[in-house]
Amino acid sequence: MASAAGKTVLYSYWRSSCSWRVRIALNLKEIPYEIKPVSLIKAGGEQHSNEYREVNPMEQVPALFIDGVTLIESNSIMHYLEETRTHSRPLLPGDIVKRAKVREICEVITSGIQPLQNLVVLIHVGEEKKNEWAKHWINRGFRAVEKLLGSCAGKYCVGDEITLADCCLIPQVFNARRFHVDLRPFPIILRIDRELETHPAFLAAHPSNQPDCPPEAHK
Amino acid sequence: MASAAGKTVLYSYWRSSCSWRVRIALNLKEIPYEIKPVSLIKAGGEQHSNEYREVNPMEQVPALFIDGVTLIESNSIMHYLEETRTHSRPLLPGDIVKRAKVREICEVITSGIQPLQNLVVLIHVGEEKKNEWAKHWINRGFRAVEKLLGSCAGKYCVGDEITLADCCLIPQVFNARRFHVDLRPFPIILRIDRELETHPAFLAAHPSNQPDCPPEAHK
Structure with a gap:
């Protein structure tokens, strides 16, 4: 599902466990993505900038730009990947x-x-x-x-x-x-x-x- | 889907917003259920009793006994209801x-x-x-x-x-x-x-x- 909507971009912070969950899921699903680092500590936290607040109103990482839409909240994002990438390795059991x-x-x-x-x-x-x-x-x-x-x-x-x-x-x-x-x-x-x-x-x-x-x- | 596994029982506390979410979903899905109240304040909280810890190791409400299994965590429970009660009103969009x-x-x-x-x-x-x-x-x-x-x-x-x-x-x-x-x-x-x-x-x-x-x- 390589889309015409541009590259998949993950707004991520290296030590954020919520970003990490999504990185694992993207890797398991073999979805290529670019990392856009958001420092949670630099200058009081880049996640609180006006620019990033437009990406994620919770002022948190991760956020994922994929298929032309921006998604937030790690569990929700992982479910989206599971529901759209049905031909790659499933991350939820059938039962x-x-x-x-x-x-x-x-x-x-x-x-x-x-x-x-x-x-x-x-x-x-x-x-x-x-x-x-x-x-x-x-x-x-x-x-x-x-x-x-x-x-x-x-x-x-x-x-x-x-x-x-x-x-x-x-x-x-x-x-x-x-x-x-x-x-x-x-x-x-x-x-x-x-x-x-x-x-x-x-x-x-x-x-x-x-x-x-x-x-x-x-x- | 009336099951041979017995009545559906919701362990609930009247003011718990997590129990309330599941009560709404059960009502919307028109699934009959019995309430088993768990007082979060009586005697330091009945959710911390040995008996209830066997129901929900997080020592929280809600827990739902349904179809012969005990489920915990409100979002997960609501997804289960959505995935098993496919003929009643959907609670997730198709898109x-x-x-x-x-x-x-x-x-x-x-x-x-x-x-x-x-x-x-x-x-x-x-x-x-x-x-x-x-x-x-x-x-x-x-x-x-x-x-x-x-x-x-x-x-x-x-x-x-x-x-x-x-x-x-x-x-x-x-x-x-x-x-x-x-x-x-x-x-x-x-x-x-x-x-x-x-x-x-x-x-x-x-x-x-x-x-x-x-x-x-x-x-």
């Missing part, structure tokens, strides 16, 4: 209950964890309390994810095929490590993370492989 | 870009607003700051929703048919009023809210019409 399990895991992460340890929220929480705050919400969410995985994981989050749940989980594990969350109580999460850390689509989407990753942050 | 717009609005609310003004988060923010905190995030999200609606709203959030976006918007407007958010800067949101406040499916789902609504809270 409706399994699809619900995939979406549950996505939603626990995208509504129950990430929004609470988002940079913009941590600024409001304050320097002193931010690490404990982030750890608290990640631990709470990961306890639920580990429990859900106990009844649906195979090689990956839901069965033996990579799904949108894996696109959400791996970036969240990276965030958990940044906030020094003890991951030993979550053996299934850790196993899936190890399984996917060398997968080409996940590796190419990793923060340290982004054009806007600062040299000092490279692995 | 793929419009579907993305519906999901964007849902996700702005379910990831960008509600998790930040959730009861469990407000307890952590503390009594003194909680109102300002909630107002801040609702205002930020509603500015984005109003902007998105500017290019996709018809009679309802996306075009002239009720969608999942409306199921998410109306409960969030109620929350905004609870926190005394000035809604005058959001004329499209207000218009859609007025449009739907007397719709039978929305009315039946309203907190004041729930079996666990305390008498003193009735309209």
Whole structure:
């Protein structure tokens, strides 16, 4: 589906877990795209500029320009890719209950964890309390994810095929490590993370492989 | 699709906006269900009991027992209803870009607003700051929703048919009023809210019409 609508452009920040989810999905779907970096820290955050607010009124990354339209919100974007790129690798199972399990895991992460340890929220929480705050919400969410995985994981989050749940989980594990969350109580999460850390689509989407990753942050 | 798997049961709290979304969707789809109230305030919150944790490891409402399976997370549940009840009123448009717009609005609310003004988060923010905190995030999200609606709203959030976006918007407007958010800067949101406040499916789902609504809270 190479479109006449121009190149696919992802507005992304190297360390943003929401951008990372979409990078993985684009890679798994083998959709070529250009990265337009939006620095969340430079000059108080380029996402708050008048220009970028026209792209994404939530003043967040990611945003994706594709097929002539601009889309925001990572889960919604991934569903769009799934519904339009039907001939490439599916990222949702065919079975409706399994699809619900995939979406549950996505939603626990995208509504129950990430929004609470988002940079913009941590600024409001304050320097002193931010690490404990982030750890608290990640631990709470990961306890639920580990429990859900106990009844649906195979090689990956839901069965033996990579799904949108894996696109959400791996970036969240990276965030958990940044906030020094003890991951030993979550053996299934850790196993899936190890399984996917060398997968080409996940590796190419990793923060340290982004054009806007600062040299000092490279692995 | 009356199933041999028993009655459909919604674990719900009268004032929970996430439960409310699912109540609206069940009503719109004309799926009969029983409410099993889970008090978020009694004895520190019944959602934290060992028994309920087995139903929903996130220790939140809603959870839905349907077709023999237990589902959690409101957006995921609504997608399940949409994918299994294909002969009743559709809650997602057929057009793929419009579907993305519906999901964007849902996700702005379910990831960008509600998790930040959730009861469990407000307890952590503390009594003194909680109102300002909630107002801040609702205002930020509603500015984005109003902007998105500017290019996709018809009679309802996306075009002239009720969608999942409306199921998410109306409960969030109620929350905004609870926190005394000035809604005058959001004329499209207000218009859609007025449009739907007397719709039978929305009315039946309203907190004041729930079996666990305390008498003193009735309209």
